[in-house]
Amino acid sequence: MIAPANKPFLQLQSISKTFRRGGAETEVLHDISLDIANGEFISIIGHSGCGKSTLLNLIAGLTTVTTGAVLLEQHEVNEPGPERAVVFQNHSLLPWLTVYDNVRIAVDKVFAKTKSRAERHAWTLHNLDLVQMGHAKDKRPSEISGGMKQRVGIARALAMEPKVLLMDEPFGALDALTRAHLQDSVMQIHGRLGNTAIMITHDVDEAVLLSDRIVMMTNGPSARIGEVLDVKLPRPRNRLELVSDPHYIHAREAVLKFLYERHRYVEAA
Ligand SMILES: Nc1ncnc2c1ncn2[C@@H]1O[C@H](COP(=O)(O)OP(=O)(O)OP(=O)(O)O)[C@@H](O)[C@H]1O
Ligand SMILES: [Mg+2]
Known part of the structure; x- marks a missing residue:
């Protein structure tokens, strides 16, 4: 409707x-x-x-x-x-999944019918790159810092392209530079x-x-x-x-x- x-x-x-x-x-x-x-x-x-x-x-x-x-x-x-995707105040990643899988699980849920496997893979990597976390894609949440977890949480939410x-x-x-960079990313994505x-x-x-x-x-x-x-x-x-x-x-x-x-x-x- x-x-x-x-x-x-x-x-x-x-x-x-x-x-x-x-x-x-x-x-x-x-x-x-x-x-x-x-x-x-x-x-x-x-x-x-x-x-x-x-x-x-x-x-x-x-x-x-x-x-x-x-x-x-x-x-x-x-x-x-x-x-309605949420970025939580206290980063909330699933501890048993890698950084990549934490984002991929959300991507699979939202785009199962509209994107192919290869597209979902590329989309997951794209969103991790957006928050400059591509390099840590195979790490688990316990192996990365609090600010990094927060960035993965942001990537996960953005990747869902929620209403x-x-x-x-x-x-x-986040430190001031990362914060400014991510604010700009969120502004651009919101604009797009x-x-x-x-x-x-x-x-x-x-x-x-x-x-x-x-x-x-x-x-x-x-x-x-x-x-x-x-x-x-x-x-x-x-x-x-x-x-x-x-x-x-x-x-x-x-x-x-x-x-x-x-x-x-x-x-x-
Ligand atoms: N599940 C809950 N059960 C009982 N009280 C709660 C619950 N969740 C929040 N509160 C209470 O509600 C009030 C508001 O909490 P909330 O977390 O929404 O504040 P906030 O504005 O987000 O604070 P902050 O800026 O510190 O994050 C607080 O007094 C808190 O103790
Ligand atoms: Mg709060």
Whole structure:
């Protein structure tokens, strides 16, 4: 079924999430609503523990809402699916498989009917090269560093060409150069595929560089969407040219103000 053009591609409808443990209940997310257009790049930013990963997991279908709904092309999301690939905050490779097989298993799942064996092999290698991990294709996760595992996780998600790419602090564990290189790769791939991306980040520059909109969350418990900032910078974007762009500077300042003045991090008691 083709979604009517006037309906949002991805809808978060009045979502709340309460975790129950024994007799205790904590409402982590409260009344989160957001309409996301097809092809949009959204960043979610907010202090540690406010519920960002929880929100991403709800969109991934890895956990269920307490109230409200996640709708993708008018269909309610309540389980994981290959059209929503996730790059996890803590790299999540299968330890018994090689780097190559960790990506290949996802490629085989998504492209079993549309690509030949040889094409799937080439596609796996291509995506490993994209994150500069081709050289380690025969290693196992225990033999590579945390940043390298993260890169394999990114390759696996990109290789699936998902409708929605969900990334939980994908570049957090990387050195500055690798981080910049991968940010550029993700921007290029997003530009080429036109898929929808939702990325959690703690990095204000990264959020402004990559996003069409930045969703800023208030501190938890019962975190809400505090503000949504439009980043109307033309694409393709060049990190060096942006440094002196007034709109870039303004966007950066708005996010910093939100995080460090209006919703300063308070360690929960
Ligand atoms: N499965 C769970 N059961 C109970 N509580 C949970 C569960 N998962 C998360 N929480 C709680 O929900 C809150 C939000 O956690 P979440 O991981 O979504 O935060 P976050 O914004 O991603 O933080 P960070 O920036 O540190 O990754 C935390 O207080 C956490 O302890
Ligand atoms: Mg998190």
